[in-house]
Amino acid sequence: MxxxxxxxxxxxxxxxxxxxxxxxxxxxxxxxxxxxxxxxxxxxxxxxxxxxxxxxxxxxxxxxxxxxxxxxxxxxxxxxxxxxxxxxxxxxxxxxxxxxxxxxxxxxxxxxxxxxxxxxxxxxxxxxxxxxxxxxxxxxxxxxxxxxSGFREPERSVALLRALDAPDFAPYTELLAAQPDPDGLRALFTTLITLPQTALDVLLPQVLDACVVHVKEHGEFDLECRTVLELGEAYPGDAGVLAALLLNRLVxxxxxxxxxxxxxxxxxxxxxxxxxxxxxxxxxxxxxxPKHVDVPELMRVLDFTCGDMPLLRGEETAPGLWTYRTPCPEFELSRVEVTPGAEVRLDHGGPQILFCARGRVALTSAGGAPLVLERGRSVWLPAVDPAVVASSDVSAQLFRATPGVE
Missing domain, CATH: 2.60.120.10 (Jelly Rolls)
Known part of the structure; x- marks a missing residue:
């Protein structure tokens, strides 16, 4: 090995x-x-x-x-x-x-x-x-x-913006309300991130004040408003604070x-x-x-498809092995849960990187001496290696990176 x-x-x-x-x-x-x-x-x-x-x-x-x-x-x-x-x-x-x-x-x-x-x-x-x-x-x-991550359903964003009721923001809210679809999101988003600084300096304080009121009143969009307040404090005068109002807030x-x-x-x-x-x-x-922002190029790249962002919990593809499926040929991530006394076989036709996130794991293969991988450590397994077996005397967790499946 x-x-x-x-x-x-x-x-x-x-x-x-x-x-x-x-x-x-x-x-x-x-x-x-x-x-x-x-x-x-x-x-x-x-x-x-x-x-x-x-x-x-x-x-x-x-x-x-x-x-x-x-x-x-x-x-x-x-x-x-x-x-x-x-x-x-x-x-x-x-x-x-x-x-x-x-x-x-x-x-x-x-x-x-x-x-x-x-x-x-x-x-x-x-x-x-x-x-x-x-x-x-x-x-x-x-x-x-x-x-x-990702643009929220336009109807929900309209509900959030109306709940804030910032006076000078009303025309922007109604712009999306009149066209609650990806094209309407594109129009509103483009308008917000290209606002002149003089307009931002008027609009942002109103939005932030409205978020303070919403949080004090325990409104429906408490988490979203707290996030906007945190961003407004960290990045005063930044149009990205307004853009964040249109995105899904995830935990x-x-x-x-x-x-x-x-x-x-x-x-x-x-x-x-x-x-x-x-x-x-x-x-x-x-x-x-504070880094470079190229709005025209950004607009060429952005996807305004809207809706909830799906969360992946992993598919158990083998005992102890949960794989996070994506359409990417470049990578695949798997989570390996190793329980005391159990073994998890890690086989792949290409290279692998294993990272120990919890506990410690012994890695062995046919004819090879075991290698103990402690928390925070990682190993490289070239494609020529035989299959590796992970075992542990404690509850341990590995993450495995491999090229994607095409």
Whole structure:
């Protein structure tokens, strides 16, 4: 068995937690700085390092370049040009992330080519497309996880806006009420995020005051109003605060997941989760950020399909193995629940990354010595490995990342 431990990079974004990742990795708490994401994979920006049983340490990128067929399997290597198609993360948010969406494969390819032809450097702060790839995502909650995602049913948004009854917002409310469908949402959303700052400076305080009243009166939209108030405090004068009024406000419980396809407008607000995504950096931002916002390009990417966001709880595809199904060929995420005395077989025709989220797990295969995986640690299993069996003397939880099923 060539299963090997991974050393993974921690990304210190300002919205991160000073406790969640540090505690998971067994380090001193609180950490000196916010820690937002633990990256597991072969992203060029921060590839994992593979620790051999002989103590050697090598970049996973180097291993893939040297032996793509053995590490990825011939089919995966051919399909993705020798690249690992997914990136696995632990994401820990103490503050809201930017309101954003990701392009489809076709949109990314066109956008990347267009910016290349225009001579925009790939590392430019005004560049939208860092690569020609799509970036679908799935987030699975480890703790209670709060998010905005997808456009709410227009009738419910009209009810929320009328409940607030902010005087100068009434014309915008009636714009949606007159056309409560995706086209009406597009019209209202476009109007809100292109308002001049002078108009925002009048409108936003009225909306925030109305949210305060609604919360004090224990109104129907208490959670939505509290969220808008938090965003308004964190991002004063930002049009994204108004855009958030049109989105579904979600609370995921541990084990629940949410799939974010191309064009889905979303923002993670608070909590810790396991995120798996296509190995891409393409982000179109809408607001709640000081970074570049390209409204025309955002509008080209956004999907205004509206309705409740479905939550995934995983399908038990084998004893102890729950799989979160998505249409993505780049990735598939599974949750592995290992009970004392039981064994869970983890077999796949391609590469796997296993991450231990709770307890500790012994990983064994035919003829190999067991490797004990502690909480917060991860391993790389190349395609040439035989099936691995997970067992434990305590209640333990793994997450498994693999390429998707085509």
């Amino acid at each position: 060539t299963v090997e431990l991974l050393h993974n990079a921690v990304r210190p974004y300002a919205w991160g937690s000073r406790t969640a990742i540090a505690e998971m990795l067994g380090r001193e708490v609180p950490a000196p700085h916010p820690e937002a994401e633990l990256w597991m994979g072969a992203h060029p920006g921060d590839p994992s390092r593979v620790v051999g049983r002989d103590g050697s340490v090598r970049s996973l990128l180097e291993l893939l370049a040297e032996d793509p067929d053995g590490q990825l399997g011939a089919r995966c290597a051919d399909r993705w040009g020798g690249r690992l198609p997914f990136l696995l993360k632990v994401l820990a948010a103490d503050e809201p992330l930017s309101l954003q969406a990701h392009p489809s494969a076709e949109q990314a390819a066109l956008g990347f080519a267009t910016e290349d032809a225009a001579g925009v450097p790939v590392d430019s702060p005004v560049r939208n497309y860092k690569d020609p790839s799509a970036k679908p995502e799935l987030i699975c909650a480890l703790t209670e996880f709060h998010a905005l 995921l419980q541990p084990g629940e997941a949410m799939f974010l396809p191309a064009g889905n407008l979303h923002a993670y607000l608070h909590g810790t989760g396991i995120e798996i995504l296509a190995n891409s950096d393409n982000v179109l931002r809408c607001g709640l950020t």
